[in-house]
Amino acid sequence: MPFITAKNIISSVRQLFASGLLLSSSGLLFSSGLLLFSSGLLAAEIRVATASNFTVTMKLIARQFEADTGHKITIISGSTGKHYAQIKNGAPFDVFFAADTKRAELLDIEGVAIPGSRFTYAIGKVVLWSATADYVDAEGKVLSKKDFRHLAIANPKLAPYGKAAQEIMQELSVWEALQTRMVRGENIGQTFQFIKSSNAELGFVSFSQVKRPGQPVEGSLWAVPQALYTPIEQQAVLLKDSAAAHAFLSFVKSPESLHIIRSFGYGIPGAE
Numbered sequence: 001m002p003f004i005t006a007k008n009i010i011s012s013v014r015q016l017f018a019s020g021l022l023l024s025s026s027g028l029l030f031s032s033g034l035l036l037f038s039s040g041l042l043a044a045e046i047r048v049a050t051a052s053n054f055t056v057t058m059k060l061i062a063r064q065f066e067a068d069t070g071h072k073i074t075i076i077s078g079s080t081g082k083h084y085a086q087i088k089n090g091a092p093f094d095v096f097f098a099a100d101t102k103r104a105e106l107l108d109i110e111g112v113a114i115p116g117s118r119f120t121y122a123i124g125k126v127v128l129w130s131a132t133a134d135y136v137d138a139e140g141k142v143l144s145k146k147d148f149r150h151l152a153i154a155n156p157k158l159a160p161y162g163k164a165a166q167e168i169m170q171e172l173s174v175w176e177a178l179q180t181r182m183v184r185g186e187n188i189g190q191t192f193q194f195i196k197s198s199n200a201e202l203g204f205v206s207f208s209q210v211k212r213p214g215q216p217v218e219g220s221l222w223a224v225p226q227a228l229y230t231p232i233e234q235q236a237v238l239l240k241d242s243a244a245a246h247a248f249l250s251f252v253k254s255p256e257s258l259h260i261i262r263s264f265g266y267g268i269p270g271a272e
Contacts, residue, residue, distance in 0.1 A: 052189035081158035123267030124232035152203025
């Protein structure tokens with residue numbers, strides 16, 4: 001079913017005027033009220049707390065949603081752990097896109113999220129990445145060679161991708177040996193910047209941060225087998241029971257949005 005947008009409403013009113021169906025004074029008043037209502041729709045703002053790894057993907061989805069509906073999306077990017085704490089302290093977010101299931105489920109259990117709104121919107125994938133070509137080998141053996149000064153990871157206590165990085169290194173039995181070489185980002189976005197700026201030679205990030213639709217991946221990477229870490233199911237919940245926020249979540253589930261999510265290297269629930 002197509003989205004009912006302010007543009008659609010205004011177009012319909014104009015067609016009614018053209019057909020002579022809204023020529024009476026009462027009809028004119030009705031149409032004026034409808035146009036004012038439409039302007040309200042155009043001004044609606046939806047505040048979306050978004051996990052750092054999903055920010056670029058969210059910007060594309062939001063841009064398309066805004067073009068289709070006239071609503072305004074404000075994206076607040078950050079670590080899932082910090083967003084959760086902010087929501088618990090009353091932060092005025094309408095929707096929360098987490099980088100795991102834990103925080104979304106907690107908000108559900110605690111009665112903060114709108115009942116029945118929680119769903120998995122993407123499956124995250126972890127890569128070991130360097131901004132330098134041919135630096136990271138296709139099997140991740142560079143970790144055992146220890147031929148580097150700094151390895152960047154997101155804080156495992158705040159960021160699900162950081163927790164996954166810890167699990168991977170523990171599985172490879174290098175977690176303890178690499179402690180003195182690790183630099184920890186507050187979130188996966190900061191971790192990516194550490195590597196991109198060469199403050200760290202390599203590090204664990206989300207595949208979505210290095211994959212861009214239709215472009216080759218810069219640098220070098222190891223696509224970590226998903227058997228080495230707990231699957232990263234990224235879930236969203238509705239925090240404000242508004243028509244605009246409901247419409248946005250519906251749009252995220254649409255084929256158009258799923259295509260965008262896939263194009264950044266994420267898995268899609270039920271399609272893996």
